Amino acid sequence: MKNTQKGPLIISGNAHNTLAKDIASYIGQDLTRAEVFKFNNDNTFVKILENVRERDVFIIQPTAFPVNDNIMELLIMIDAAKRASAGRITAVIPYFSYARTDKKDQPRVPITGRLIADLITTAGADRVMMMDLHAGQVQGFFSATVDELTALPILASYFIDKKYDDWVVVSPDIGGTKRARDFANKLGAPLAIIEKRRIGNKDTVETLNIIGEVKDRSAILFDDEINTGGTMIAGSKILKENNVKDVYVAATHGVFPNGSLEKIVSSEEIKEIVVTDSLPIRNESSKLKILPISELLGEAIKRTNRGDSVGALFL
Ligand code: R5P
DSSP states (O other), rough: OEEEEEEEEEEEEESSSSHHHHHHHHTTTTOOOEEEEEEESSEEEEOSSOOBBOOOOEEEEEOOSSHHHHHHHHHHHHHHHHTTTEEEEEEEESSSSSGGGGGGOSOOOOOOOHHHHHHHHHOOOOOOOOOOOGGGGGGOOOEEEEEEEEEEHHHHHHTTTTOOOOOOOEEEGGGGGHHHHHHHHHHHHOEEEEEEEEEESSSOOEEEEEOOOOOSSSEEEEEEEESSSHHHHHHHHHHHHOOOOOOEEEEEEOOOOHHHHHHHHHHTTEEEEEEESOOOOOOOTTTTEOOOHHHHHHHHHHHOOOOOOOOGGGO
Protein backbone atom coordinates (compact mmCIF):
# COMPACT_ATOMS: atom_id res chain seq x y z
CA MET A 1 0.00 0.00 0.00
CA LYS A 2 1.46 3.33 -0.99
CA ASN A 3 1.34 6.05 1.59
CA THR A 4 1.41 8.93 -0.84
CA GLN A 5 -0.79 11.14 1.35
CA LYS A 6 2.25 11.92 3.44
CA GLY A 7 4.02 13.82 0.68
CA PRO A 8 7.14 12.94 -1.28
CA LEU A 9 10.59 12.29 0.15
CA ILE A 10 13.53 13.44 -1.97
CA ILE A 11 16.85 11.58 -1.77
CA SER A 12 19.95 12.63 -3.69
CA GLY A 13 22.84 10.53 -4.94
CA ASN A 14 26.16 12.16 -5.73
CA ALA A 15 25.42 12.82 -9.40
CA HIS A 16 23.73 16.23 -9.04
CA ASN A 17 23.20 17.32 -5.46
CA THR A 18 22.45 20.95 -6.40
CA LEU A 19 19.54 19.93 -8.61
CA ALA A 20 18.18 17.61 -5.89
CA LYS A 21 18.37 20.42 -3.31
CA ASP A 22 16.63 22.85 -5.68
CA ILE A 23 13.84 20.33 -6.28
CA ALA A 24 13.38 19.74 -2.54
CA SER A 25 13.37 23.47 -1.94
CA TYR A 26 10.67 24.00 -4.62
CA ILE A 27 8.57 21.35 -2.87
CA GLY A 28 9.25 23.14 0.42
CA GLN A 29 11.31 20.59 2.32
CA ASP A 30 14.84 19.38 2.99
CA LEU A 31 16.44 16.42 1.28
CA THR A 32 15.95 13.15 3.14
CA ARG A 33 19.34 12.53 4.66
CA ALA A 34 21.41 9.69 3.26
CA GLU A 35 25.04 8.60 3.25
CA VAL A 36 26.22 7.64 -0.22
CA PHE A 37 29.94 6.98 -0.53
CA LYS A 38 32.62 4.55 -1.65
CA PHE A 39 34.72 2.38 0.64
CA ASN A 40 38.47 2.09 0.03
CA ASN A 41 37.81 -1.10 -1.92
CA ASP A 42 35.74 0.93 -4.45
CA ASN A 43 32.44 -0.58 -3.23
CA THR A 44 29.57 1.92 -3.02
CA PHE A 45 27.71 2.13 0.30
CA VAL A 46 24.34 3.73 0.93
CA LYS A 47 22.52 4.32 4.19
CA ILE A 48 19.24 6.25 4.30
CA LEU A 49 19.33 8.10 7.60
CA GLU A 50 15.58 8.71 8.02
CA ASN A 51 12.52 6.50 8.10
CA VAL A 52 11.06 5.90 4.61
CA ARG A 53 8.68 3.06 5.53
CA GLU A 54 5.59 3.17 3.26
CA ARG A 55 6.64 6.61 1.96
CA ASP A 56 6.67 7.95 -1.62
CA VAL A 57 10.41 8.14 -2.33
CA PHE A 58 12.00 10.03 -5.25
CA ILE A 59 15.70 9.37 -5.89
CA ILE A 60 17.34 12.14 -7.94
CA GLN A 61 20.25 10.82 -10.01
CA PRO A 62 20.94 11.85 -13.61
CA THR A 63 23.58 9.74 -15.35
CA ALA A 64 26.28 12.40 -15.00
CA PHE A 65 30.02 11.66 -15.12
CA PRO A 66 31.26 9.18 -13.97
CA VAL A 67 28.28 7.62 -15.71
CA ASN A 68 28.73 3.99 -14.73
CA ASP A 69 29.48 4.84 -11.08
CA ASN A 70 26.39 7.01 -10.89
CA ILE A 71 24.24 4.27 -12.38
CA MET A 72 25.59 1.80 -9.81
CA GLU A 73 24.93 4.33 -7.05
CA LEU A 74 21.34 4.73 -8.27
CA LEU A 75 20.78 0.97 -8.26
CA ILE A 76 22.14 0.66 -4.73
CA MET A 77 20.02 3.60 -3.49
CA ILE A 78 16.91 1.99 -4.97
CA ASP A 79 17.83 -1.28 -3.25
CA ALA A 80 18.36 0.52 0.07
CA ALA A 81 14.96 2.24 -0.22
CA LYS A 82 13.25 -1.01 -1.15
CA ARG A 83 14.80 -2.88 1.79
CA ALA A 84 13.79 0.04 4.05
CA SER A 85 10.15 -0.68 3.04
CA ALA A 86 9.55 2.47 0.97
CA GLY A 87 5.94 2.47 -0.27
CA ARG A 88 6.83 3.54 -3.79
CA ILE A 89 10.19 4.35 -5.40
CA THR A 90 10.63 6.70 -8.35
CA ALA A 91 14.03 6.98 -10.03
CA VAL A 92 14.31 10.57 -11.27
CA ILE A 93 16.86 10.46 -14.09
CA PRO A 94 16.65 13.81 -15.92
CA TYR A 95 19.43 12.70 -18.28
CA PHE A 96 19.58 9.02 -19.28
CA SER A 97 22.96 8.54 -20.89
CA TYR A 98 22.67 5.12 -22.48
CA ALA A 99 19.51 6.12 -24.39
CA ARG A 100 21.67 6.49 -27.50
CA THR A 101 22.59 2.79 -27.39
CA ASP A 102 19.06 1.77 -28.23
CA LYS A 103 19.25 -0.60 -31.16
CA LYS A 104 21.31 -3.41 -32.65
CA ASP A 105 22.28 -1.50 -35.77
CA GLN A 106 25.61 -3.26 -36.27
CA PRO A 107 26.61 -6.88 -35.80
CA ARG A 108 27.58 -7.93 -32.26
CA VAL A 109 26.67 -4.69 -30.45
CA PRO A 110 24.60 -4.46 -27.23
CA ILE A 111 21.38 -2.55 -26.51
CA THR A 112 22.75 -1.00 -23.34
CA GLY A 113 19.77 1.34 -22.84
CA ARG A 114 17.57 -1.72 -22.39
CA LEU A 115 20.10 -3.40 -20.10
CA ILE A 116 20.25 -0.38 -17.77
CA ALA A 117 16.45 -0.10 -17.82
CA ASP A 118 16.21 -3.75 -16.73
CA LEU A 119 18.72 -3.15 -13.92
CA ILE A 120 16.77 -0.13 -12.64
CA THR A 121 13.49 -2.03 -12.63
CA THR A 122 15.04 -5.14 -11.09
CA ALA A 123 16.60 -3.02 -8.35
CA GLY A 124 13.07 -2.04 -7.33
CA ALA A 125 12.03 1.22 -9.03
CA ASP A 126 8.24 1.39 -9.40
CA ARG A 127 8.39 4.47 -11.60
CA VAL A 128 10.97 6.37 -13.63
CA MET A 129 10.91 10.08 -14.40
CA MET A 130 13.11 11.27 -17.27
CA MET A 131 13.42 14.27 -19.53
CA ASP A 132 13.77 14.61 -23.31
CA LEU A 133 15.05 11.13 -24.11
CA HIS A 134 17.17 10.76 -27.22
CA ALA A 135 14.29 8.67 -28.62
CA GLY A 136 10.86 8.41 -26.99
CA GLN A 137 10.75 4.67 -27.69
CA VAL A 138 13.35 4.19 -24.93
CA GLN A 139 10.40 4.54 -22.50
CA GLY A 140 9.41 1.06 -23.67
CA PHE A 141 12.68 -0.42 -22.36
CA PHE A 142 11.27 -0.04 -18.83
CA SER A 143 8.59 -2.32 -17.47
CA ALA A 144 8.15 0.27 -14.69
CA THR A 145 5.93 3.28 -15.44
CA VAL A 146 7.81 6.09 -17.19
CA ASP A 147 7.00 9.80 -17.18
CA GLU A 148 9.03 11.60 -19.83
CA LEU A 149 9.05 15.33 -19.16
CA THR A 150 10.21 17.91 -21.64
CA ALA A 151 12.23 21.10 -21.26
CA LEU A 152 10.90 22.46 -24.56
CA PRO A 153 8.64 25.07 -22.89
CA ILE A 154 11.54 26.28 -20.69
CA LEU A 155 13.89 26.59 -23.67
CA ALA A 156 11.19 28.15 -25.86
CA SER A 157 10.30 30.88 -23.36
CA TYR A 158 13.99 31.79 -23.08
CA PHE A 159 14.13 32.49 -26.82
CA ILE A 160 10.64 34.06 -27.00
CA ASP A 161 11.79 36.56 -24.34
CA LYS A 162 14.50 37.78 -26.75
CA LYS A 163 11.63 39.11 -28.91
CA TYR A 164 13.31 38.45 -32.27
CA ASP A 165 11.04 38.02 -35.24
CA ASP A 166 13.51 36.32 -37.59
CA TRP A 167 14.08 32.95 -35.91
CA VAL A 168 14.58 29.78 -37.88
CA VAL A 169 14.82 26.55 -35.90
CA VAL A 170 17.32 24.13 -37.40
CA SER A 171 17.51 20.41 -36.73
CA PRO A 172 21.17 19.35 -36.88
CA ASP A 173 20.16 16.00 -38.37
CA ILE A 174 17.19 14.34 -40.00
CA GLY A 175 16.52 12.17 -36.92
CA GLY A 176 15.86 15.28 -34.80
CA THR A 177 13.31 16.79 -37.19
CA LYS A 178 10.21 16.12 -35.07
CA ARG A 179 11.82 17.57 -31.94
CA ALA A 180 12.93 20.68 -33.86
CA ARG A 181 9.51 21.04 -35.50
CA ASP A 182 7.80 20.96 -32.06
CA PHE A 183 10.24 23.63 -30.88
CA ALA A 184 9.72 25.74 -34.01
CA ASN A 185 5.95 25.54 -33.49
CA LYS A 186 6.35 26.91 -29.96
CA LEU A 187 8.31 29.85 -31.37
CA GLY A 188 6.07 30.29 -34.39
CA ALA A 189 9.24 30.00 -36.49
CA PRO A 190 10.05 28.12 -39.71
CA LEU A 191 12.08 24.91 -39.69
CA ALA A 192 15.23 23.91 -41.56
CA ILE A 193 17.13 20.62 -41.46
CA ILE A 194 20.82 19.83 -41.83
CA GLU A 195 21.79 16.56 -43.39
CA LYS A 196 24.48 15.14 -41.10
CA ARG A 197 26.56 12.01 -41.36
CA ARG A 198 28.44 10.45 -38.46
CA ILE A 199 31.70 8.80 -39.53
CA GLY A 200 32.11 5.40 -37.86
CA ASN A 201 31.40 5.01 -34.12
CA LYS A 202 33.55 7.99 -33.16
CA ASP A 203 32.43 11.55 -32.57
CA THR A 204 33.39 12.79 -36.05
CA VAL A 205 30.57 14.53 -37.88
CA GLU A 206 30.19 15.60 -41.50
CA THR A 207 27.46 18.03 -42.53
CA LEU A 208 26.20 17.82 -46.07
CA ASN A 209 23.27 20.05 -46.96
CA ILE A 210 20.64 22.40 -45.59
CA ILE A 211 17.01 21.76 -46.37
CA GLY A 212 14.97 24.96 -45.94
CA GLU A 213 15.49 28.76 -45.96
CA VAL A 214 17.98 30.17 -43.45
CA LYS A 215 19.49 33.24 -45.16
CA ASP A 216 19.55 36.43 -43.02
CA ARG A 217 17.75 34.72 -40.15
CA SER A 218 18.73 34.11 -36.52
CA ALA A 219 19.12 30.36 -36.29
CA ILE A 220 18.59 28.11 -33.30
CA LEU A 221 20.32 24.79 -33.85
CA PHE A 222 18.19 22.57 -31.65
CA ASP A 223 19.00 19.08 -30.37
CA ASP A 224 18.23 16.78 -27.44
CA GLU A 225 21.82 16.94 -26.19
CA ILE A 226 25.19 18.50 -26.87
CA ASN A 227 27.91 15.97 -26.25
CA THR A 228 31.34 16.78 -27.71
CA GLY A 229 29.79 19.65 -29.66
CA GLY A 230 30.92 18.18 -33.01
CA THR A 231 27.36 18.27 -34.34
CA MET A 232 26.73 21.86 -33.25
CA ILE A 233 30.11 23.19 -34.43
CA ALA A 234 29.79 21.57 -37.85
CA GLY A 235 26.15 22.72 -38.08
CA SER A 236 27.03 26.30 -37.16
CA LYS A 237 29.73 26.42 -39.84
CA ILE A 238 27.41 25.32 -42.61
CA LEU A 239 24.74 27.77 -41.38
CA LYS A 240 27.21 30.65 -41.48
CA GLU A 241 28.30 29.57 -44.97
CA ASN A 242 24.63 29.89 -45.90
CA ASN A 243 24.48 33.48 -44.64
CA VAL A 244 22.63 33.02 -41.38
CA LYS A 245 22.78 36.16 -39.19
CA ASP A 246 23.56 34.55 -35.81
CA VAL A 247 23.72 30.98 -34.60
CA TYR A 248 22.36 30.01 -31.18
CA VAL A 249 22.72 26.38 -30.16
CA ALA A 250 20.22 24.89 -27.73
CA ALA A 251 19.59 21.50 -26.20
CA THR A 252 18.02 20.04 -23.07
CA HIS A 253 21.18 18.24 -21.97
CA GLY A 254 24.73 19.65 -21.88
CA VAL A 255 26.98 16.60 -21.54
CA PHE A 256 30.27 18.32 -22.42
CA PRO A 257 32.94 15.64 -21.83
CA ASN A 258 36.68 16.37 -21.58
CA GLY A 259 37.10 20.03 -22.41
CA SER A 260 34.49 19.97 -25.15
CA LEU A 261 32.63 22.93 -23.64
CA GLU A 262 35.73 25.09 -24.13
CA LYS A 263 35.88 23.95 -27.75
CA ILE A 264 32.22 24.89 -28.34
CA VAL A 265 32.60 28.22 -26.51
CA SER A 266 35.58 29.14 -28.68
CA SER A 267 33.71 28.41 -31.90
CA GLU A 268 33.44 31.80 -33.63
CA GLU A 269 30.26 30.84 -35.44
CA ILE A 270 28.28 30.23 -32.23
CA LYS A 271 26.77 33.26 -30.48
CA GLU A 272 25.25 31.50 -27.46
CA ILE A 273 24.92 27.99 -26.02
CA VAL A 274 21.69 27.29 -24.15
CA VAL A 275 21.13 24.12 -22.10
CA THR A 276 19.32 23.15 -18.89
CA ASP A 277 20.83 22.00 -15.60
CA SER A 278 19.72 18.37 -16.13
CA LEU A 279 23.44 17.63 -15.64
CA PRO A 280 25.94 19.47 -13.44
CA ILE A 281 28.01 21.85 -15.58
CA ARG A 282 31.22 23.01 -13.95
CA ASN A 283 32.88 25.18 -16.57
CA GLU A 284 31.03 28.42 -16.97
CA SER A 285 31.33 31.01 -19.72
CA SER A 286 29.44 34.18 -20.62
CA LYS A 287 28.44 32.42 -23.85
CA LEU A 288 26.77 29.60 -21.90
CA LYS A 289 23.24 29.98 -20.52
CA ILE A 290 22.01 27.27 -18.13
CA LEU A 291 18.24 27.18 -17.56
CA PRO A 292 16.96 25.58 -14.34
CA ILE A 293 14.59 22.59 -14.44
CA SER A 294 14.06 22.15 -10.68
CA GLU A 295 10.62 23.80 -10.67
CA LEU A 296 9.39 21.56 -13.47
CA LEU A 297 10.73 18.42 -11.80
CA GLY A 298 9.48 19.55 -8.39
CA GLU A 299 6.01 20.20 -9.78
CA ALA A 300 5.97 16.83 -11.58
CA ILE A 301 6.98 15.12 -8.33
CA LYS A 302 4.24 16.92 -6.37
CA ARG A 303 1.66 15.93 -8.95
CA THR A 304 2.85 12.32 -9.07
CA ASN A 305 2.62 12.17 -5.29
CA ARG A 306 -0.92 13.60 -5.26
CA GLY A 307 -2.04 11.48 -8.20
CA ASP A 308 -2.63 14.57 -10.35
CA SER A 309 -1.90 14.82 -14.06
CA VAL A 310 1.74 15.39 -15.05
CA GLY A 311 0.79 15.75 -18.72
CA ALA A 312 -1.31 18.80 -17.81
CA LEU A 313 1.97 20.61 -17.12
CA PHE A 314 2.69 20.68 -20.85
CA LEU A 315 -0.71 21.65 -22.28
C1 R5P B 1 22.61 12.22 -31.45
O1 R5P B 1 22.05 11.90 -32.50
C2 R5P B 1 22.14 13.35 -30.59
O2 R5P B 1 20.86 13.79 -30.92
C3 R5P B 1 23.11 14.50 -30.66
O3 R5P B 1 23.10 15.04 -31.97
C4 R5P B 1 24.49 14.06 -30.31
O4 R5P B 1 24.50 13.45 -29.05
C5 R5P B 1 25.47 15.21 -30.30
O5 R5P B 1 26.74 14.70 -30.11
P1 R5P B 1 28.04 15.59 -30.36
O6 R5P B 1 27.83 16.85 -29.56
O7 R5P B 1 29.18 14.76 -29.81
O8 R5P B 1 28.14 15.82 -31.81
